Amino acid sequence: MPKFLRIGIHWSNVSGYTSKAWCVRRVGSVVHLKWGAVEVHGAGDGRKVCWSRLPQEKTIRCGTAQRAQDYTKAAIARRRSHRYEPLTGPITNRRPSAGRSPEPKQALATILIVDIVGSTAKAAKLGDARWTKIIGHYYAAVRKELKSARGKEVVTTGDGVLATFRAPAAGIACATAIQKAMRTLGLEIRVGLHAGEYTMSGGEMVGLAFHIGTRVAAKARAGEVLVSSAVKDLLKAQPAISLRDHGMHQLKGVPERWRLYRVEC
Structure with a gap:
């Protein structure tokens, strides 16, 4: 086969x-x-x-x-x-551990979502061969920074990557490092971070925290790293990280309005 x-x-x-x-x-x-x-x-x-x-x-x-x-x-x-x-x-x-059935795993983490801006248009302009090569370098660069920051890749979605971190400062440091690496490839990306609980079930990430993270990333423009107020609250002991108020936003499908912040590199 x-x-x-x-x-x-x-x-x-x-x-x-x-x-x-x-x-x-x-x-x-x-x-x-x-x-x-x-x-x-x-x-x-x-x-x-x-x-x-x-x-x-x-x-x-x-x-x-x-x-x-x-x-x-x-x-x-x-x-x-x-x-x-x-x-x-x-x-x-993949076989579950002997003697017990797989159970959903709950965790609390900072969720990072990276997405290439205008990927379809760029792929059409460069052609399949060149775009495939660039995408390979893109994933390699993202995973290199994830490894350096001790982030855990959860899943790739087309040209996007979703990862988790134990600490929000590590997630932000990784996001800014990825931004810098993308400049050498001529790619523009948007990044969103949110902190909350999620559940791993059947190899998939489920929970409201995941959806909030994707919506935060969707609000970012090319070259921006946006974080939710939940991330900002956890960064009070990290004065070295500069955040600028990005206003209140209604996140699609998410209850209430959320205040977002832009990372100032």
């Missing part, structure tokens, strides 16, 4: 991040598809990939073997244009 993994920084020494995998198999006139979130551990020949939750599956009945073959070729070509690379080796199932 041909397998593909979303391109990121698979050639580096970084381990323990999330990505997406996609598989296709043709049997006569029938095409079987499988896709979903995966965890990547190790690098190079020692890289291991496992499903972080049960993958989705779909069966396509094409009528004839030739139609099935054409469908498969087109599906593979389309997937590669979405920045996937051929994956060798198996994708294993």
